[in-house]
Amino acid sequence: MNTxxxxxxxxxxKTAQEINAVxxxxxxxxxxxxxxxxxxxxxxxxPIMFLWLxxxxxxxxxxxxxxxxxxxxxxxxxxxxxxxxxxxxxxxTLVEDRENDFTQEMFVAPVxxxxxIIGKIVGTxxxxxxxxxxxxxxxxxxxxxIEASQLLKLxxxxxxxxxxxxxxxxxxxxxxxxxSTAGLIVMTGSMLQMFLSGALIPINxxxxxxxxxxxxxxxxxxxDFARGIFYAGTSDYSKIVMYSPPVNFEIILxxxxxxxxxxxxxxxxxxxNR
Amino acid sequence: MPAILTVENLIxxxxxxxxxxxxxxxFTVNEGEFFAFLGPNGxxxxxxxxxxxxxLSKTSGTVRIAGYDLEKxxxxxxxxxGIIFQKPSLDLNLSAxxxxxxxACMYGMYVYxxxxxxxxxxxxxxxxxxxxxxxxxxxxxxxLKTFSGGMQRxxxxxxxxxxxxKILFLDEPSQGLDAISRRxxxxxxxQTRKENGTTVFLTTHYIDEAENVDNVCMIKHxxxxxxxxxxxxKNTLTQKxxxxxxxNRDTLERELNALGLNPQKDVHFKVSYEDATPMNILTKLxxxxxxxxxxxxxxEDAYISLAE
Numbered sequence: 001m002n003t004x005x006x007x008x009x010x011x012x013x014k015t016a017q018e019i020n021a022v023x024x025x026x027x028x029x030x031x032x033x034x035x036x037x038x039x040x041x042x043x044x045x046x047p048i049m050f051l052w053l054x055x056x057x058x059x060x061x062x063x064x065x066x067x068x069x070x071x072x073x074x075x076x077x078x079x080x081x082x083x084x085x086x087x088x089x090x091x092x093t094l095v096e097d098r099e100n101d102f103t104q105e106m107f108v109a110p111v112x113x114x115x116x117i118i119g120k121i122v123g124t125x126x127x128x129x130x131x132x133x134x135x136x137x138x139x140x141x142x143x144x145x146i147e148a149s150q151l152l153k154l155x156x157x158x159x160x161x162x163x164x165x166x167x168x169x170x171x172x173x174x175x176x177x178x179x180s181t182a183g184l185i186v187m188t189g190s191m192l193q194m195f196l197s198g199a200l201i202p203i204n205x206x207x208x209x210x211x212x213x214x215x216x217x218x219x220x221x222x223x224d225f226a227r228g229i230f231y232a233g234t235s236d237y238s239k240i241v242m243y244s245p246p247v248n249f250e251i252i253l254x255x256x257x258x259x260x261x262x263x264x265x266x267x268x269x270x271x272x273n274r
Numbered sequence: 275m276p277a278i279l280t281v282e283n284l285i286x287x288x289x290x291x292x293x294x295x296x297x298x299x300x301f302t303v304n305e306g307e308f309f310a311f312l313g314p315n316g317x318x319x320x321x322x323x324x325x326x327x328x329x330l331s332k333t334s335g336t337v338r339i340a341g342y343d344l345e346k347x348x349x350x351x352x353x354x355x356g357i358i359f360q361k362p363s364l365d366l367n368l369s370a371x372x373x374x375x376x377x378a379c380m381y382g383m384y385v386y387x388x389x390x391x392x393x394x395x396x397x398x399x400x401x402x403x404x405x406x407x408x409x410x411x412x413x414x415x416x417x418l419k420t421f422s423g424g425m426q427r428x429x430x431x432x433x434x435x436x437x438x439x440k441i442l443f444l445d446e447p448s449q450g451l452d453a454i455s456r457r458x459x460x461x462x463x464x465q466t467r468k469e470n471g472t473t474v475f476l477t478t479h480y481i482d483e484a485e486n487v488d489n490v491c492m493i494k495h496x497x498x499x500x501x502x503x504x505x506x507x508k509n510t511l512t513q514k515x516x517x518x519x520x521x522n523r524d525t526l527e528r529e530l531n532a533l534g535l536n537p538q539k540d541v542h543f544k545v546s547y548e549d550a551t552p553m554n555i556l557t558k559l560x561x562x563x564x565x566x567x568x569x570x571x572x573x574e575d576a577y578i579s580l581a582e
Contacts, residue, residue: 021380028376035417102363108327108328110382112349
């Protein structure tokens with residue numbers, strides 16, 4: 001086995017060292033989130049604003065006309081959308097780290113650049129799960145029913161959603177090197193995704209240019225994949241799900257791999273050439 | 275002593291820049307050496323140190339650190355170096371200890387554990403020992419944002435040394451520190467050098483900090499213009515002299531001229547000399563002196579004469 005020595009202190013296998021680095025960076029992210037709870041507060045406010053207020057209004061005015069349980073549709077949409085967005089926002093804090101010169105400390109450590117990015121994704125997923133939990137609570141308070149088995153299905157696919165969201169975040173920071181620009185892009189992107197990817201409003205009948213927009217948004221496929229799993233075997237499946245889960249899975253894997261590799265290379269290059 | 279750092283024909287040209295910031299520099303630093311890399315603002319010091327610490331890519335040239343090629347074995351290089359950056363690179367939301375733990379675990383010294391008490395005894399002892407030496411043991415558990423600039427700098431030193439690097443890069447380490455903090459910092463760095471034989475690579479604007487280094491390299495406009503020991507620098511760039519005066523100034527002047535010393539006559543007499551001490555001159559003088567001062571130029575004088 002490949003091993004590495006740190007000044008004869010001890011030997012740690014190289015793979016274990018990379019896993020340790022991922023864990024360390026993830027824990028730094030979690031500790032920071034707990035100590036500076038702005039993101040936790042956002043994760044709690046977000047479902048109250050968008051699921052309870054906006055979703056509640058949609059439900060009262062048009063929910064009865066869609067031909068399926070609109071409440072559940074919205075809940076699944078907001079669960080995935082919220083988690084996705086919290087992770088994208090979390091990853092873009094690497095731009096802040098860069099501006100505060102903290103990335104220097106990470107980039108001189110003897111670990112792979114991919115481990116640093118993966119650690120960041122794992123760490124920000126913590127906020128994503130807080131958002132997930134907050135959305136469930138808001139949904140239950142609104143009287144939206146969800147079975148435990150369906151919830152477990154969503155939880156089972158959540159790591160894939162976290163990685164996909166993380167890769168989009170990495171892609172953004174790979175090319176945007178200013179935290180205020182990154183913040184603006186993420187905010188605009190969040191709004192676009194919320195309304196055009198099918199989180200709150202169905203997009204099955206969307207056509208023309210709007211449909212093109214919908215189909216270039218990564219979240220569209222994550223939501224459709226999650227709903228494909230959630231509604232599998234139910235009568236609502238054909239009314240809600242656009243593509244089969246294997247198709248969505250392939251699309252998600254492709255954009256995740258492309259975004260992750262391109263974004264990491266670009267971020268590291270910009271870090272080394274600044 | 276074998277070389278721990280070898281730089282050969284290093285060039286760095288930034289995108290869109292007309293001239294290289296670092297233009298074909300070469301030098302060697304030996305194991306255990308205290309090496310100063312000096313130059314005026316914009317000379318290429320920070321660019322060089324950024325390349326050597328793997329945070330900036332080079333345009334061309336070869337660099338070997340601790341036996342590893344900087345380009346091909348960057349991860350191995352990183353394992354053996356410690357860095358104190360010009361701008362602090364701490365996570366101010368974490369406590370001092372959490373920053374140290376993050377660093378130690380990133381360097382693969384320990385498996386990460388979420389609490390200090392869960393970390394191995396070896397780690398706990400080392401953190402306590404280092405923090406006591408640096409006088410930050412009281413603040414080890416407090417968020418770094420509550421630390422003063424000097425304390426944050428101390429904290430960075432503790433962190434950079436926790437993995438016992440073979441070579442420590444200090445990029446203007448005392449910038450923004452008060453005199454007491456500067457003294458404490460250098461006491462600790464010197465102690466570390468003495469105890470562990472750590473090689474130190476220093477860039478600084480405080481030239482007096484480089485007075486006791488083993489070798490100095492001066493860079494200007496991206497090129498090395500002079501290198502050697504501080505003594506050699508001073509001898510090459512400056513002149514030692516005596517300031518003398520007497521009640522009987524005419525006699526003293528005659529005597530100095532007779533010795534071929536060609537004194538400069540101003541308020542007092544200024545006499546240059548080449549020997550290690552001015553004793554050879556003083557023993558030959560018979561005129562009773564009313565004033566005698568020996569002027570030994572500093573490295574700063576040498577630096578200024580070169581920078582100008």
